[in-house]
Amino acid sequence: MNKRPAAGAATALALALTLAACSDDGDGANPTGSSTASGTTVSHIHGLGLDPADQRLYVATHEGVYAPDAKGEPKLVGDSKDDFMGFTVAGEETFYASGHPTTGGNKGLIKSSDAGKTWKSLSLSGESDFHALDFAHGTVYGYDSTNGLVRTTKDGVFWKEGARLEALDIAVSPADPGVVLATTADGVARSSDGGKTFAQGKEPVMAYLSWTAKDAVYGIDTSGSLNRSTDGGSTWKNVSTVPGGQPQALTAVGADHVLAATQSGVFESKDGGKTFKKRLGVASSGGH
Incomplete structure (x- = not known):
């Protein structure tokens, strides 16, 4: 029986703790609160995205979706303060999400066609909570x-079931609809059949992945170390460490344009992750 190296075991344990921290707390409440005397703050970030039309930043959190106002302060988009877990920008003013209503339960797949102001339930309401969503090749x-379970859908209503595995995040190749990567406690697992089956995960162990450009897969581990792969996730090179500690979300907007959320803020890089600039402050919280 092969034994995992001590460092790998420690990283896998950290990922397991991150997975546990992402579980539903039952009531949708944020124990740290969402406002202070100085104004609104955000914590427990689950997703990031830029609207391709105006490049506005959207941040999916435990208490709704936020975007910076004219002063750079977080402002609630729409009136929903539900817990948004999975979140992805699919196009101009078009978002998909999942999570939990403030009353508890699962939202299934929901969609917004007005940049998060309002949401429509599409499918699996009460049945499923998608912790990771990706939109590519006209498919969710x-x-x-x-x-x-990994699932795929063309219309948001009828789903195809794929592999069963314990994962935290997934990323789809922008060039090949059959290639899907997943973060597991063993490392990055690869599927070549659209998520129907996955090979055993291989180190390094990542928490989150994002893949927008063919030659630029980004992965961030539980310590905030950012890595880049130019060969579809087969090999990785460390780029930098994102400020702020444990990561909460990662989104690659382009080959060299990356957004990452950590415990202290949402950070943006336009040079492939070499340097980061804070886009939005984040309230300190005990977990994802």
Whole structure:
């Protein structure tokens, strides 16, 4: 029986703790609160995205979706303060998400066509909570954490079931709809059949992945170390460490344009992750 190196075991344990921290707390409440005397703050970030039309930043959190106002302060988009878990920008003013209503339960797959102001339930309401969503090739790829299942849908209503595995995040190749990567406690697992099956995960162990350009897969580990792969996730090179500690979300907007959320803020890089600039402050919180 092969034994995992001590460092790998420690990293896998950290990922397991991160997975546990992402579980539903049942009531949708944020124990740290969402406002202070100086104004609104955000914490427990689950997703990031830029609207391709105006490059506005959107931040999906435990208490709604936020965007910076004219002063750079977070402002609630729309009136929903539900817990948004999976979140992805699919196009101009078009978002997909999942999570939990403030009253508890699972939202299934929901969609906004007005940049997060309003949302429409599409499918699996009450049944599934997608902790990871990706949109590519006209398809929504989701990791249904409720059932430990990769699912895909073209229309948002009828789903194809894929592999069962314990993962935290998924990323789809922008060049090949069949290639899907997933972060597991063993490392990055690869599928070549659209998520129907996955090979055993291989180190390094990542927490989050994002893949927008063919030759630029980004992965961030539980310590905030950012890595880049130019060969579809087969090999990785460390780029930098994102400021702020444990990561909460990662989104690659382009080959050299990266957004990352950590415990102290949302950071943006336009040079492939070499340097980062804070886009939005984040309230300190005990976990994802």
